[in-house]
Amino acid sequence: MNKKIRELSEFELFSGLSREDLASLSEYCLPREFRKGQVLFYEGEEADCLYVIVGGEVEVWSDFRAKERDLLAINKDKCIVGEMALIDSLPRSATLIASTDVSTYVINRDDFEKLLIRFPSIAVIIMKSLSKIVRNSNQSYVTTLREQNRKIEKTYKELIATQEKLHREEKLATVGQFSSMILHDIRNPVSVIKSYAELALKKMGDTMDDGLKKYFTRIIGETGKLNFLAADLLDFSKGEITLNYTIIELTSFIRRIVKEQYAPFAAKDVKIALSCKYKGAVLLDADRFERVIINLLTNARKAVDRGGRIRIRTWEEREILNITISDDGCGMSQETLDHLYEPFYSRSGPGGTGLGMVIIKNIVEVHDGSMKVTSQLDKGSEVHITLPLNR
Numbered sequence: 001m002n003k004k005i006r007e008l009s010e011f012e013l014f015s016g017l018s019r020e021d022l023a024s025l026s027e028y029c030l031p032r033e034f035r036k037g038q039v040l041f042y043e044g045e046e047a048d049c050l051y052v053i054v055g056g057e058v059e060v061w062s063d064f065r066a067k068e069r070d071l072l073a074i075n076k077d078k079c080i081v082g083e084m085a086l087i088d089s090l091p092r093s094a095t096l097i098a099s100t101d102v103s104t105y106v107i108n109r110d111d112f113e114k115l116l117i118r119f120p121s122i123a124v125i126i127m128k129s130l131s132k133i134v135r136n137s138n139q140s141y142v143t144t145l146r147e148q149n150r151k152i153e154k155t156y157k158e159l160i161a162t163q164e165k166l167h168r169e170e171k172l173a174t175v176g177q178f179s180s181m182i183l184h185d186i187r188n189p190v191s192v193i194k195s196y197a198e199l200a201l202k203k204m205g206d207t208m209d210d211g212l213k214k215y216f217t218r219i220i221g222e223t224g225k226l227n228f229l230a231a232d233l234l235d236f237s238k239g240e241i242t243l244n245y246t247i248i249e250l251t252s253f254i255r256r257i258v259k260e261q262y263a264p265f266a267a268k269d270v271k272i273a274l275s276c277k278y279k280g281a282v283l284l285d286a287d288r289f290e291r292v293i294i295n296l297l298t299n300a301r302k303a304v305d306r307g308g309r310i311r312i313r314t315w316e317e318r319e320i321l322n323i324t325i326s327d328d329g330c331g332m333s334q335e336t337l338d339h340l341y342e343p344f345y346s347r348s349g350p351g352g353t354g355l356g357m358v359i360i361k362n363i364v365e366v367h368d369g370s371m372k373v374t375s376q377l378d379k380g381s382e383v384h385i386t387l388p389l390n391r
Contacts, residue, residue, distance in 0.1 A: 004029060004105070007054045011078050021119055028115060029105035040096040040104075041082065047092055049108045050083040056102030064095035070144065074099065083112070186230045194223035229291075241366045243285040250314060250321075251276040253286070257293050258312070265297075269307045272297070277315040278322075282389065288363045295356045296325045296383055303329030303381060319390045326382035332375040340373060 004026045008014050014022065029052060034040060040051060043064060058081060060073040072094060075081055081096055107115070197219040201208065208216070258272055265272060300310045304327050313324045332340075340357050357373075364371045368388050375381035 004031070008052070017119070025115065025119070028107050028111040032104050032106045034098040034102040034104065036098055036100050038098045040098065041092050043092050043095045045092045047082065047090070047109070049106050050112060051081050051096070052105040052107065053077050053079045053081060054103050054105060056098060056100045058102060059097045059099045061095045061097065187227055190223045190226045194220055197223070241288070241362055243288065243366060245283050246286045247281050247283055248286050250278055250280070250282050254293060254312060254314070257290055258297070261294060261297060265301055268301065270301055270304055271309050273309065273311045275311065275313040277313070280316070282321060282387070284367065292360050292363050295360055299356065300325060300327035300329065300381070303327050303331070305329065316389065319388065321387040321389050323385040323387070324382055326380060328380040331377040331379050331381055333377060337373065337375060
């Protein structure tokens, strides 16, 4: 058996031919070699032959000469290509390029037609070849389509994320401008109110009854908080916080805050339980950390039902101060947790700025601490703050 017949016999598509048929087929097969990168034929050309690929690999391209071209299939040795145009007598429907060095046998159009007449079984073989090409083209198309869909989906998600980022940055820029404009406008009248309250306490002295003295003291305290809130907003808009460290006794600090803030909790019959195992002092910005505790307690109060329970715990572990504030309230969904530190995102209804948790997190982190929030719907939430004690 000569080389040409042996190579043809190795084709699955020719496996049904006898040796005599293979010998007859080989008479029409003209050997031809192509180097890597060489074009066997171009899309749109007249179809004058088909190719029997006995060695190497070829690529089938659509719109090869266009800017947006598509790879339809990659055919390896033991395949027939180019026969579709011979069957329908139309121009080539694709471009064929050798992606490696390729060995082929070429069968001219006239010889191809003679083969179909002389060997009807060849027609079946061609049908199988066509089916394989269509399947490969479909698979390549589906793969390409899936990849394009993945890219589109990724691009869309990136676009949405960019839009959300720009929207947030626009809001932050607005807050920054707003804060800068109103900071002095807020502080000036508040400072005047505070000064008059302090002056009244000083002038009236012991002649002022205890109730009135309590009211003026409360005015002074609340105006101080308003000044602090204005400064906090400006800190947030600038993206930086400058701390004023002081040494505080943590248990007394927390007990004072709870006592001063207890009125709205008592009105809702909410109990606050303290478990302060850390008895030492800690270096903190007292004013700003007071805002942390107040904001977290306020969030917990809003979350619990009437008669609910809030617990504050402190303890030390390996020179790390741990503070947790937990409640048995409504809890938070995963969506809310995902947006917890997103500025202006609020689920507390009217009156919520959506900045509370952002500011809390910023204050904790500027103290070199960290914060973790866990929550379950209908079971409650817990905020766990850790702060280094060895600063």
